[in-house]
Amino acid sequence: MNHTNQVAEKYIESPYLMLNQVSFSWPCGKKALRNCNFSINSPGLWMLVGANGSGKSTLFKVISGLLKQDSGKVFCKSKPALVFQNPDHHLLLPTCSSDLLLSVPNHLNTETRMQRVQESLEQVGLAEMRSRPIHTLSGGQKQRLAIASAIASNSELLLLDEPTALLDPSSQNSVITTVKQLCSRPNNPLTAIWITHRLEELEHANGVAKMDDGMVHNFESGKKLRQLLHGLAVRRV
């Protein structure tokens, strides 16, 4: 096999996200991640569940590069983009388009940048919202705008940390529908990892993994894990 073929094959076979024996402790000594080991090999919507303090948010901070692991390796095929529980924590400028422009690579010319803003709004169902002041958006629209920012920045790996925790059921539904569509679009389907406490959301996932005390278990079907977790909750009462 010549070098070009080897490179092409490596790219095709490389996972979308891979963690190899990743561990992390906070400076106070608290061990938050213990030998995390998993890989995601196709685009789609992947979910993480786990008790408070099990290490889910720390895992996202390590994957996104906000924190450096103490040991182990993280491989991301695309630049990761974080979406937080509270959309007000990542929306900065007064209108949808001005905020999105911040995320578009600034080496592009003005026309291309504005086109990228419009395309990103269309991808999340906010095509008409270009000039809308951000404070007039609903919680679900703000979360979809945050997802549009990730798209505008060319990210194909979304890390969503309880994105629906503060939303009403209809906004919750609009966000999950949007992410599912983006993860199954024909061109460049996204890879999304979604942390949730809402068991009903698990059925939308291509796979779900549980975190326990800094460890990530295997990815299972959403239905299977939902039944298992429901059983545990019932047994505890």
Ligand SMILES: Nc1ncnc2c1ncn2[C@@H]1O[C@H](COP(=O)(O)OP(=O)(O)O)[C@@H](O)[C@H]1O
């Ligand atoms: N900034 C921090 N400094 C020290 N310990 C932290 C910090 N953030 C989180 N932790 C600890 O790390 C562990 C994992 O927390 P976290 O990743 O936030 O869990 P989760 O998102 O699953 O609720 C917990 O024991 C938590 O108290």
Ligand SMILES: [Mg+2]
């Ligand atoms: Mg958390």
